[in-house]
Amino acid sequence: MTAVKNLRAAAEPPPGEASDVQAAVRGVTRVYPAAAGRPPLHALGPLDLDLRRGEFFSVVGPSGCGKSTLLDLIAGLAPASEGEVSFEGRPVGREVPEGVGVVFQEDASFPWLTVRDNVAFGLRRSGLPKAEVAERVDHAVGFMGLAAFAEAYPAQLSGGMRQRVCIARTLVTRPRLLLLDEPFGALDQQTRLLMGDELLRLWRETGATVMLITHALDEAAMLSDRVGVMSRRPGRFIEILETGWARERDSRVVSDERFGRITARLWSLLREESLASIEAGRSK
């Protein structure tokens, strides 16, 4: 149980923060200004979204609809052109708020550091005593199944293991909101299913709110409490689907008949949008 306590401490709301909404997006748009002879690009919105504390929320949508842009806005990695983003009631500016962790699609493990040092990197500026840093790092490394590779360099690991290093590096900071930008996009289907199981375990044990950006409908249907379906660019939510899964679940839900219905519904919503998106790309 120490392990669970170790991770859960992060997910507790800060004192005086009792709202059910962890992060809120209100009337947000993102327009990229004109550059190099190209007109301004309206990438996203206007859209609204409430991320409920402790939920697993996935975002699906056609390529280029602004999924990753939405994640960047919530993380404070990019500014909104209009509207407001808040995290635990405080507006998100141009800095990543404390309590937010992000895992990217690209391999972001540092090749010059061992697995242990990569994970410890997340705590370099924490000011925590060395003993606590070591304890948290050992725990996160073990939790992600990397204990046997703690002294290995990323180049000695598979793609899936490197992505686990990145997740562990985020975990040690005990994020209350975990933003995942297609973290399994480069992995094969079997590894993705297994990583999905690990992600569900992590979500349950940390109690963190998770927002996952994915292009895989089955991944979204399997992992999520709710799935936000976005339109083609400029992306807006056309429907937010409740999956109704129990909190205790794993990749075996794919054999549940409800899984098929959810996936079919997602596809029926997305098919027209995806076709229109492709058509728009052809006509340029």
Add this chain to the structure above:
Amino acid sequence: MSRVGLIRLAVVVAFVALLELATRAGWISSYSLIPPSQMAVAAVQILLAGRMLDDILLTLQNVAAAFVLAVVVGFFGGVLLHQAPRLRRAVDPLLASYYAVPVFIFYPLMIVIFGLNAWPLIIIGFLFAVAAMVVNTLDGFDRIPRVFFKVARVQRLSWTAEVFQVTLPAAAPYLFNGAKLCVAYAFIGVIAGEFILAGAGMGYEIAFAYNNFDNRTMYGLMLLLLVFVTTVNMSLYAWEQRLQRRRGGR
């Protein structure tokens, strides 16, 4: 030693043995080339007698000064160009054609500017080496994955922390390669400068021995120079290989 290392050593030993045989058997005139064993004896005698110690030290000092100057100026020049894309676009063609310019032609100008001392040669060595450092610095910074900077922002690193904990380690292989090239170019620039233009240094002594048909001194000095350069480069190469193995070529 690895199999590849053994093959490499065998090739060198075979080549030296062939030269020894060719010179001893008279296939190559001793006026042109002395046996490698005699070169080694001459090199040891030069070192033990200490008669050219000042020249050797002068050359090594000049090379070291040219190297340090090239690495520091090249690195910060690369950083400046990386931060100023317009300036970079303007300078890029000049960098691409840099090695087409015979920098030795500037030696008289260097004497006018710096006087008759070591600086003109150091500057020649520096000019020879600096572009390699600039290009490698630019290359290193260009190739840092953008996601590393996003990670730095997510970790809320300060500007200095980002530079020292992310940017420089990520660019290190290219910076290292730039420094390695600077060693080679600094040696070439300084020795060639001494050979043609100076009144002291190893390059000058080699040229002096050549003009006086003093083959033993000339080949002894050449061997010493070869040992210096090879030792420095092999050490850097071994260090680089160790770093690359960790990174798995990423």
